Amino acid sequence: MSQQQPARLLLVDPSSPADTSLAPSLEEGGFELTCCTEAEAVVALQDPDVWIDLVVVCSDLNDDQLQALRGAAGSVPLLLLGSRDPERALNAGADDVLRQPFGLAELLARCRALVRRRQLAMPCRTxxxxxxxxxxxxxxxxxxxxxxxxxxxxxxxxxxxxxxxxxxxxxxxxxxxxxxxxxxxxxxxxxxxxxxxxxxxxxxxxxxxxxxxxxxxxxxxxxxx
CATH class of the missing domain: 1.10.10.10 (Winged helix-like DNA-binding domain superfamily/Winged helix DNA-binding domain)
Known part of the structure; x- marks a missing residue:
């Protein structure tokens, strides 16, 4: 991906997706952002016309919810924030877990690392x-x-x-x-x-x-x- 095309991130907050306080910080960090609920994220991930680089989930989801996101996401990485049981979340489909409390710098670094890892695994673009x-x-x-x-x-x-x-x-x-x-x-x-x-x-x-x-x-x- 060129520098002119920022990584596209789905920010999933089941409680209040429109008002999540992380959105401005992630946009300032260089991401093209869409805020949504879990159900909206599943629909977006299944749309072949929508390209997404990373899904960040702002609250702990149960195993069924995580597995639904994992199935829809395919190769798109999932970063789960604030999980009380990181081992369970990783087994249920998360690619990475960031426990509270965490700093903005660490969050941005984790997001960029997951996006970079996916890009390196992808074939060259046409x-x-x-x-x-x-x-x-x-x-x-x-x-x-x-x-x-x-x-x-x-x-x-x-x-x-x-x-x-x-x-x-x-x-x-x-x-x-x-x-x-x-x-x-x-x-x-x-x-x-x-x-x-x-x-x-x-x-x-x-x-x-x-x-x-x-x-x-x-x-x-x-x-x-």
Whole structure:
């Protein structure tokens, strides 16, 4: 991960996620933060469009709750704060436990160590760029002009294909086959491509009515770059 892309952290506080006092300190420490309840964390971790580097749980959870988080998190590390029984928490799925009392410096150091350990275990990232657009394929992340853009899975696949084949003109029928697949694509209305290109322009272009990034080549198709 580059320095311009802070680690994304889920801060789980079942009692009061919106008001937890740790949030400002973690953000000042360089993390991109989302505060949530345990149930919201499970949903977020199961969303393939959401990339999360670390889950920090602010209160002691029972074994079932921890195991639910562990199952949803996959390879995302879990740091449990304030556990009265660290051995039980580690056996139930936590990757690390920080007992009370602890200092902010130690908390930030533990968070960074867990994120770093995960990054070292991950394969090299594939980064695709065109002008202000940057896509990190493995993280399912797209930024435009530094701003994070949320795309549907199909929009992501279409943009990825265009980024991998910049400057080439692609007819709608060929995009259907390449992005939607050889089985589904030929049976779809070519206007399906027009709709998805329109959605991409709304999210990426400064002026979608006068696109500069994804252009239309009249009578031939679409081109990126």
């Amino acid at each position: 980064v695709l760029r065109c002008g202000p657009i940057e896509m990190v394929v493995e993280e399912h992340e797209v930024r435009c002009g530094g701003e994070r853009i949320r795309l549907s899975p199909r929009e992501f696949r279409l943009l990825r294909f265009l980024l991998e084949h910049q400057r080439r003109i692609w007819p709608r029928e060929e995009l259907l086959v390449q992005v939607w697949g050889e089985l589904e694509g030929p049976s779809l209305d070519p206007k399906t491509v027009d709709v998805h290109i329109h959605w991409l322009r709304l999210k990426l272009e400064n002026d979608p009515s006068n696109p500069r990034l994804i252009s239309t080549v009249r009578g031939r198709g679409y081109r990126l770059g």
